[in-house]
Amino acid sequence: xxxxxxxxxxxxxFPIAYFxxxxxxxxxxxxxxVYELSPFVYDHLSDxxxxxxxxxxxxxxxxxxxxxxxxxxxxxxDISEHHERxxxxxxxxxxxxxxxxxxxxxxxxxxxxNSGINANNVKYKAYVIVYxxxxxxxxxxxxxxxxxTEVKRIIARPKQIIEKFTGLNAPExxxxxxQAYLTKEKQIYSRISRKIKLIRGxxxxxxxxIKRNFWLGIADPELRSxxxxxxxxxxxxxxxxxxxxxMYDSRQVLTLTEAEINAKHPRRITLxxxxxxxxxxxxxxxxTVSELPDELEMPDxxxxxxxxxxxxxxxxxxxxxxxxxxxxxxxxKRKKMExxxxxxxxxxxxxxxxEDLADKHAxxxxxxxxxxxxxxxxxxxxxxxxxxxxxxxxxxxxxKILQDHFKxxxxxxxxxPAGDQWLLxxxxxxxxxxxxTDYIQRIPPETLAASMIGASQxxxxxxxxxxxxxxxxxxxxxxxxxxxSKINRSPSxxxxxxxxxxxxxLGNLLSYICGTVTGGKVLILDPKNERSKxxxxxxxxxxxxxxxxxxxxxxxEDQGKLDPFIMLKDxxxxxxxxxxxxxxxxxxGTNTVQYSYISRAVQTVxxxxxxxxxxxxxxxxxxxxxxxxxxxxxxxxxxxxxxxxFAKLLFGTGEEKTMNLDCVFNILQVANxxxxxxxxxxxxxxxxxxxxxxxxxxxARFAEKxxxxxxxxxxxxxxxxxWSILSNHAGKAIGNKVVRTGRSLNGxxxxxxxxxxxxxxxxxxxxxxxxxxRDEDTxxxxxxxxxxxxxxxxxxxxxxxxxxxxQCLMQDVKGRIGILDVDLVFTHLEEAFDTRPPAESxxxxxxxxxxxxxxxxxxxxxxxxxxxxx
Numbered sequence: 001x002x003x004x005x006x007x008x009x010x011x012x013x014f015p016i017a018y019f020x021x022x023x024x025x026x027x028x029x030x031x032x033x034v035y036e037l038s039p040f041v042y043d044h045l046s047d048x049x050x051x052x053x054x055x056x057x058x059x060x061x062x063x064x065x066x067x068x069x070x071x072x073x074x075x076x077x078d079i080s081e082h083h084e085r086x087x088x089x090x091x092x093x094x095x096x097x098x099x100x101x102x103x104x105x106x107x108x109x110x111x112x113x114n115s116g117i118n119a120n121n122v123k124y125k126a127y128v129i130v131y132x133x134x135x136x137x138x139x140x141x142x143x144x145x146x147x148x149t150e151v152k153r154i155i156a157r158p159k160q161i162i163e164k165f166t167g168l169n170a171p172e173x174x175x176x177x178x179q180a181y182l183t184k185e186k187q188i189y190s191r192i193s194r195k196i197k198l199i200r201g202x203x204x205x206x207x208x209x210i211k212r213n214f215w216l217g218i219a220d221p222e223l224r225s226x227x228x229x230x231x232x233x234x235x236x237x238x239x240x241x242x243x244x245x246x247m248y249d250s251r252q253v254l255t256l257t258e259a260e261i262n263a264k265h266p267r268r269i270t271l272x273x274x275x276x277x278x279x280x281x282x283x284x285x286x287x288t289v290s291e292l293p294d295e296l297e298m299p300d301x302x303x304x305x306x307x308x309x310x311x312x313x314x315x316x317x318x319x320x321x322x323x324x325x326x327x328x329x330x331x332x333k334r335k336k337m338e339x340x341x342x343x344x345x346x347x348x349x350x351x352x353x354x355e356d357l358a359d360k361h362a363x364x365x366x367x368x369x370x371x372x373x374x375x376x377x378x379x380x381x382x383x384x385x386x387x388x389x390x391x392x393x394x395x396x397x398x399x400k401i402l403q404d405h406f407k408x409x410x411x412x413x414x415x416x417p418a419g420d421q422w423l424l425x426x427x428x429x430x431x432x433x434x435x436x437t438d439y440i441q442r443i444p445p446e447t448l449a450a451s452m453i454g455a456s457q458x459x460x461x462x463x464x465x466x467x468x469x470x471x472x473x474x475x476x477x478x479x480x481x482x483x484x485s486k487i488n489r490s491p492s493x494x495x496x497x498x499x500x501x502x503x504x505x506l507g508n509l510l511s512y513i514c515g516t517v518t519g520g521k522v523l524i525l526d527p528k529n530e531r532s533k534x535x536x537x538x539x540x541x542x543x544x545x546x547x548x549x550x551x552x553x554x555x556x557e558d559q560g561k562l563d564p565f566i567m568l569k570d571x572x573x574x575x576x577x578x579x580x581x582x583x584x585x586x587x588x589g590t591n592t593v594q595y596s597y598i599s600r601a602v603q604t605v606x607x608x609x610x611x612x613x614x615x616x617x618x619x620x621x622x623x624x625x626x627x628x629x630x631x632x633x634x635x636x637x638x639x640x641x642x643x644x645x646f647a648k649l650l651f652g653t654g655e656e657k658t659m660n661l662d663c664v665f666n667i668l669q670v671a672n673x674x675x676x677x678x679x680x681x682x683x684x685x686x687x688x689x690x691x692x693x694x695x696x697x698x699x700a701r702f703a704e705k706x707x708x709x710x711x712x713x714x715x716x717x718x719x720x721x722x723w724s725i726l727s728n729h730a731g732k733a734i735g736n737k738v739v740r741t742g743r744s745l746n747g748x749x750x751x752x753x754x755x756x757x758x759x760x761x762x763x764x765x766x767x768x769x770x771x772x773x774r775d776e777d778t779x780x781x782x783x784x785x786x787x788x789x790x791x792x793x794x795x796x797x798x799x800x801x802x803x804x805x806x807q808c809l810m811q812d813v814k815g816r817i818g819i820l821d822v823d824l825v826f827t828h829l830e831e832a833f834d835t836r837p838p839a840e841s842x843x844x845x846x847x848x849x850x851x852x853x854x855x856x857x858x859x860x861x862x863x864x865x866x867x868x869x870x
Contacts, residue, residue, distance in 0.1 A: 012423070014257060015432045016210065017250040018173075020232045022201035023132075023181060024431045025173060027250070030131065032069070032431045033185045034201030034209070035192065037126040039456030041817045042305065046793040050299040057449035060195035062376065067321045069129040069430060072304060072453050073212070074122035074313035076220050079109045082478070086465070092519030092713075094664060097540045101517055101826075105466045108825055109476055122313045123462075123475070126454040127201070127209065128192075129430045132184045175237070175244035196454075203230035207256060209430050214259035216315070217282035217388035218273050266418040268395070269425055282388050283395050286424035287402060289383040291413035292441040296450045301410045304451035307385070309472045310405060312398050315386040317427045318448065319434050323378040379448055381441045382434055384427040385414070415439065459810055459818045465517045467509060468823040470810070477810075477820055479769075481514040482714035482746070484813045490768035491714075491748035492739040495808075496756045496784055497773025502806045504530065504720060506771060506822050507752045508833040511718050512538075515546070515664045520714035523706045524667045525699050527675055527692075527721045530835045531667045537832035546664040553671040554645035560652015561659055562698035565611040568705060577701040578602045578613055580734075581650065585694045586637045587683075597623050597631040612654040614642070644691050646672060650698060661706060668702070670695055678723050678754050693731075696724045700734045707738055707747040715747035722751040726758045736763045755780055756787040770811040771820070774803040784809075788817060 018025045024032040042053065083106035090098045113121040192198060204225035211221040224231035233252040238245045260272040260279075268285045296303065307314050339357065346353050385402060389395040399416055406412035417424065423435035434440075457471030464480025484491040493510065495503045508531075514520040524531060532549055534541070541547035552558045560566045564577035579595075579602050588594045601619035605611045617638045624632025641647055649670065659668075673695065674688040685693070703717040717738060725731040735749065742748040748768075751759055759767060764787055772784045781800045782792045788811050790796050800809060803819070810820040824830050 012426055012435065014254060015426075015429060016206075016253050018233050018235070018248040018253065019203065019206040020235075021182075021203065022205065023185060024129070024206060025248075026431045028433075029134075030431065031181045033130045033132055033188055034205055034430060035128050035130070035189070036199045036201060036205065037128060037454045038197035038199065039124075039126070039454055039458060039816065040197075041815070042302070042452055042455035043457065044790055044796055044799070044817055046791045046795070047299055049791060053452070054298050054446065054449050056195065057452070058445045060192065061379075061445040061449055063191050063195060064130065064320070064322055065324065065377075066133050067131045067319070069131075070316075070318040070320070070453055071127040071129065071209070071428065071430070072308065072316040072318075073125050073127070073209075073428075074315055075125055075212075077113075077121050077123055077476075078220060079113060079121065079476075080106060082462075086517065090517065090519060092515075092664065093546055094516050094541070094544055095519065097544065098516045098519070101465070105825060109466060113476070121475075123458055124308050124456070127205075127430075128198070130188055130192075132181050132188065172238065172240070172245045172247040174240075175246055178246055203232045206430065207231065210253070211256045213425070213428050214257055214261075214271060215273060216271075216284070216386070217390070218271070218280045219275055261422075263422040263425075265421070267416060267421060268392075269421050282390055283392055284386060284388045284421075284425065285395055285399055285416065286421050286427075287385045287387070287399060287414050287416045288424065288436070288439045289406075289412060289441060290415040290439050291411075292381070292383070292443060292447065293411060294443060294447060296410055296447055298450050301450055302452035302455065303406065303410055303412060304453050305455045306409055307402065307405065308455075309457070310401065311473060312387070312389075312401075314402065315428060316453075317384040317386070318451075318453070319382045319384075319427065320448070321380040321434075323380060376444055379443050379445060381443050381448060382427070382436070382439060383441070384424050386425075386428060456816060457818055459812050459816055459820060461813055465513045466823070466825070467506075467513070468821045470818045470820050474821070479510070479513070479812075481510060481518050481520065481716060481748070484768045485714070485743055485746055485748075487813070488743070489813050490739060490743050490766050492742055492750070492767045493748065493769045493771070494751045494753070494756075494759045494764075494767050494787070495771045495773070496753055496758075496775075496787070497771075497808065498754060498775045498777070498780075500805070501773030501775075501803070502808065502822060503752050503771075503773050504835050505806070505824070505833045506773075506808065507718055507720065507750050509822065509824060509829070510750060511665075511716055512829065514714065514716045515541075518714055520664075520716065521661075521706075521710075522665050522716045522718065523661060523703055524665070524718040525696075525703060525720060526667050526669045527673050527696065527724060528835075529669045529671070530720070532669070534665070534667065534832055537828055541665055547667070548663045548665070549667040549669065550659060551669040551671055552646075552649055554648055556648070559648040560612065560650075560654075560656035562649040562695060562702070563613045563652035563656070564698060564701060565606070565613060566652050566654070566656050567659070567698065567702055571606055571611075573701070573705075574611075575602050575606050577698065578605075578616060581613070581694050581697050582616060582634075582638060584697060585641055585690060586634045588634060594630050594634050597628065597634060601631075610654040612652045614651040614653075617642075641687065641691050641694075644688060646670065646695065647691060649695055659702070661709070666706075668699060670699070675721060675724050678727075682727065693724050693727070697731055697734070700725045700731060700738075703749075704734060704738050707742055707745050707749075711746045713746065715745075716750055717747070718750040718752065720752045722753040723755065723758045726751070726753065726763075732761075732763065735759075736766070739763055739766045756783040759787070768813050770809075772800060772809040774805075774807070775800055790817070 013027060015026045016024055017027045022034045024034060042050065045053065083102050086102045087099060090102070189200065204223060204227070207223050207225050208221070211223065215221040233248050233250065235246050235248040238247050262270040268283050270281060270283050272279050272281045304316055307316070342357060343353055387395060387398050387402065389398065403414045406414045417436065420436050426432050426435055458475065459470045460477040460479050461483045462478055463483045464478045466476055467479050468477050469475060470477050481491060495507050497503050511522045511524060515522045529551070535547055535549060538547060552561055564574045564581065568574040568577060579599055582598050582602070583590070583595055586594065588598060597620060601616045601623060604619050605615040608615070617635050620631045620635035624635060642651055673692040674686070675692050676685050676689040703719070706717055707715055709715070719725060722735070726735050735751065738749045753759070770788060772788065775781050775784065778797060781797050784800060785792055785796050788809065806822045808820050808822065809817065811817045824833065
């Protein structure tokens with residue numbers, strides 16, 4: 001015999017009558033305000049910081065003095081739609097190849113995320129819907145003209161209600177009441193926004209919150225509101241008793257609820273919607289918390305957040321009615337008195353007091369004592385979970401998994417009510433009343449705050465190209481190099497970590513995405529000559545004529561290519577660069593007399609018709625003859641550098657032409673650079689090492705010029721071994737300028753380095769996106785954690801130390817932090833980006849010569865046409 005409860009045959013009036021801006025008006029004359037909570041990082045916080053977050057959320061919830069509604073909802077990520085938007089934005093000379101990349105990524109991700117029993121391709125959004133209490137009479141008087149008009153409004157209200165129920169008139173609200181609710185909403189927003197980041201809802205938000213319920217698990221509903229044009233039910237202005245009114249058509253709201261709904265089964269609801277010419281069916285089941293402990297030990301009991309990490313999507317509704325301490329105490333005393341009267345009557349009848357009644361009496365005593373001591377409100381809370389699937393067996397299995405998860409996690413009991421499924425379905429409608437009252441939990445604000453609603457493992461910008469996965473559920477991470485500039489954030493990137501972790505691979509991938517899918521241009525400074533074989537491996541770039549590897553050597557034809565007076569057409573910038581290079585090579589401090597002589601020499605040379613850097617040494621010798629021995633000493637030091645073969649790159653004759661950067665991908669190498677070890681102190685550099693770093697200064701200046709070229713195209717400058725430029729004040733100033741000006745010039749930098757301190761200070765604050773790969777050195781790890789704004793706790797130190805190859809910590813443009821598993825997708829990219837050195841037996845004598853095989857790329861220099869950058 002089937003003893004399951006049959007579904008209740010209850011006609012539920014759809015509660016929402018009208019919505020506008022972020023306000024919702026219901027048929028029972030309630031007004032609600034809708035807000036979306038900004039997601040926050042939680043996983044990598046210390047226990048102390050997690051407790052701080054608990055107190056912060058508790059403080060937020062204590063702001064509410066009346067009822068409110070929390071929704072934590074899964075939104076389907078449509079992979080095909082995402083990639084179609086990418087295709088629409090493709091541009092540049094590699095557009096055809098970029099389309100193939102996007103198409104392949106779409107197929108690749110769909111095969112991963114849209115197949116299998118429990119495909120969980122969703123992201124969670126948290127909303128708070130706040131009840132706006134009716135205005136007091138004193139507030140309304142301020143909204144209207146005089147007490148006489150207020151009395152007429154009160155008299156008019158019964159007539160309005162009668163007309164509503166008799167259908168003689170459309171629903172309406174007085175204009176001054178509407179304005180009063182807008183004022184109250186501003187007050188609520190001001191109070192909440194001080195506690196947590198949130199976004200006001202819009203008409204589009206409310207429409208989605210309504211319509212999604214009838215499409216959940218089938219498709220993301222098509223909305224009437226667009227991002228630029230809002231839709232809400234029609235309204236018109238009227239006059240009633242000399243007061244302006246707004247009359248709205250509530251029937252239009254009902255058009256958002258269209259679906260074929262079967263609620264006959266006691267433990268599920270079946271929805272059917274037409275999609276792509278055929279009917280699609282989905283099964284929903286709803287569960288509710290039947291027992292929730294008053295206190296949960298924190299951290300490690302984030303009960304709702306833990307549910308969001310299960311391998312299937314769950315929607316969550318938390319309805320709360322706030323009882324202030326005095327009100328709660330009054331109700332408990334009244335209930336206690338009723339129980340005591342029952343016990344008295346039983347005792348007078350000389351009968352045994354039932355055990356459950358005795359338990360209630362004890363609970364009432366406990367609550368009375370607790371409320372007398374407590375100054376915090378009590379939350380009457382009702383929690384509903386919604387699951388969905390096309391397969392009934394999977395749906396049943398997921399419901400059992402959810403129940404077991406909560407039982408194991410914190411002894412939280414979750415029931416699957418039979419017969420109440422349709423009523424629980426309506427729990428997810430914003431502004432709806434509480435239809436099922438059997439499962440109300442009395443909890444303090446701290447217990448609800450412990451749920452950590454809004455915590456997120458999401459990463460990326462949701463705009464660009466797939467770069468890998470993150471989180472327990474391996475959700476896809478997307479990144480568009482140019483997106484930060486569009487939202488007034490810095491597009492510049494820093495990638496730190498020890499050798500072999502994957503820094504260069506990620507830097508190469510982001511550069512590749514910029515030049516192909518984004519349609520931008522890339523300049524890669526390649527001091528270790530690791531990208532020489534890109535033209536061979538990346539045939540899609542070579543065949544399009546959009547990659548060039550320029551290897552500068554000590555050959556006469558390359559002389560002066562990095563001379564600032566030849567390379568930089570802006571004479572003021574050239575002077576700055578010349579002073580930086582000469583003072584660095586001569587180890588001259590900015591507060592010395594020698595520095596003033598260098599500045600004077602550079603200024604004199606700049607004023608001449610054909611300036612070049614070597615002239616500055618001649619000018620210093622002239623200054624020295626005027627009884628200035630310090631100038632002579634500086635000139636002699638600089639002359640010693642000119643004995644190095646590759647010094648020709650810096651010291652030209654004034655007749656040379658600058659380099660051409662016409663291609664999408666421009667790789668600039670300097671043969672035989674002798675970069676010092678990053679750990680070597682500057683004063684211990686050899687002559688060749690110091691000259692090599694000086695050349696990198698000139699290269700950095702050239703990169704700065706690249707950023708200024710063509711603001712209509714996004715540009716990346718990738719600084720590999722960036723420490724060689726950022727290791728002193730002058731180099732860091734160049735890097736900082738590229739970062740600061742890049743945002744407005746539609747460009748950015750990628751700094752690939754080994755230590756986070758290389759970008760410390762103001763530069764770190766101006767870098768929009770950060771990545772950190774594995775490291776073993778504890779001090780370096782602590783520097784990395786500081787860069788990310790994370791605490792130096794052992795858990796975080798071990799996390800970075802134990803990252804696998806290809807894994808990194810990422811902080812995205814929104815400040816969210818998580819672990820990224822980099823995914824190149826294409827095999828030929830893996831081959832091209834492999835920076836492991838060849839086996840020693842594979843090296844030829846030519847490889848180990850003065851310039852090596854890199855000179856083969858010198859033909860690119862000969863073929864380039866001169867381009868002037870303003």
